[in-house]
Amino acid sequence: MEDQSTVVDTIAASLANWGLRVIAALLILVIGMWIAKKVKGLFTTILEKKEVEPTLIGFFANLLYGAIVVFVAIAAIGKLGVETTSFAAVIAAAGLAIGLALQGSLSNFASGVLLILFKPFKAGNFVKAGGEAGIVVEVGLLTTELKTPDNIKIILPNAQVMGGSITNFSAHPTRRCDMVVGVSYGDDLKKAKQIILDILEADERVLKEPAVQVAVSNLGDSSVDFVVRPWVNAADYWAVKFDFTQKVKETFDAEGISIPFPQRDVHLFQEAVS
Structure with missing residues (x-):
């Protein structure tokens, strides 16, 4: 009977311990998600007051939110007693692999951010860039869309646009x-x-x-x-x-x-x- 009592006590102690860990992990997740949303909203408000391009506001706000969520998830998993070092290594390796696979896209993205921040041209301007000339329809994070005078649609990678000279015929009145x-x-x-x-x-x-x-x-x-x-x-x-x-x-x-x-x-x- 004493052996059975000891086993029951051990199981009860383990369940209580795991229960506390699960509760703590859930609290970390709930509080962390709440903080992530608040930080995202505050970050968005700050950028809007600084009149940053809406496209960049949405992207960076979501990027910050995602980073906080990943950090909170790792913290919650660690609270359960799971070794998180391997998770960090996997995330780092995955990030490196994705970065190498999307090297061209990342270059276009970086160029798109520069185009949106420094605004060498805007929608409606007639420009010559990336070896093409036309009216700017849209400046995206990866590509820039032009419309030629004869109504042809041209999609230019942003890296190509930023990689050469830009002539803006509409810059001055x-x-x-x-x-x-x-x-x-x-x-x-x-x-x-x-x-x-x-x-x-x-x-x-x-x-x-x-x-x-x-x-x-x-x-x-x-x-x-x-x-x-x-x-x-x-x-x-x-x-x-x-x-x-x-x-x-x-x-x-x-x-x-x-x-x-x-x-x-x-x-x-x-x-x-x-």
């Missing part, structure tokens, strides 16, 4: 429209210049400041070239350029100013046959 107009050597340069100035002055889309620049820039093989540099709102750039090109041709034709094209004189020599 105004742009200088650089054009070249050639006239014949026999034409009146002052008259041609005045015609160009009159065309630009009549166009309400051309800004008064900075002032328009029209000057002789080159004495070419077959033409005298004027450089024409009006300033316009960025949205009017192409319309002004196209309309000016047509208008200057029509006005030059009406005023007798010729726009020369490349030409070559060929001289034929006839040799006497003896």
Whole structure:
């Protein structure tokens, strides 16, 4: 009877011990999850006050929450008497394996974070990046989506975007429209210049400041070239350029100013046959 009593006492003590461990582990899980949610909410609030990009807020908040949950789970398992060193080693090994497998994706992710933080461009800007040009539709954590002027969708890896130069044509509200107009050597340069100035002055889309620049820039093989540099709102750039090109041709034709094209004189020599 004494042996049976001893066994029962041992089992009861073990159950009580394990019961306390299970209760402690559950408390750690419950309290830890509560703390994780609170920390996530506080972290999100801080980032929102600092006006961080919403995409980054959600990602980093979830990343922090996940890290806390993993830590709490390991602590709860340890409270049950299970050796947690092996768990940590497995997690570290898994993290290394995933990092090596997703090396390219991690590079794109890091580039995406930089794009969102430093904002070299935003949705709606017309840019040239990663060897492509188009309107920015969306900047994601891994890729950037562009739409070309002819309505083609382009998906660029963020690492490719950050790996080269970025030209943002929409960064400033105004742009200088650089054009070249050639006239014949026999034409009146002052008259041609005045015609160009009159065309630009009549166009309400051309800004008064900075002032328009029209000057002789080159004495070419077959033409005298004027450089024409009006300033316009960025949205009017192409319309002004196209309309000016047509208008200057029509006005030059009406005023007798010729726009020369490349030409070559060929001289034929006839040799006497003896």
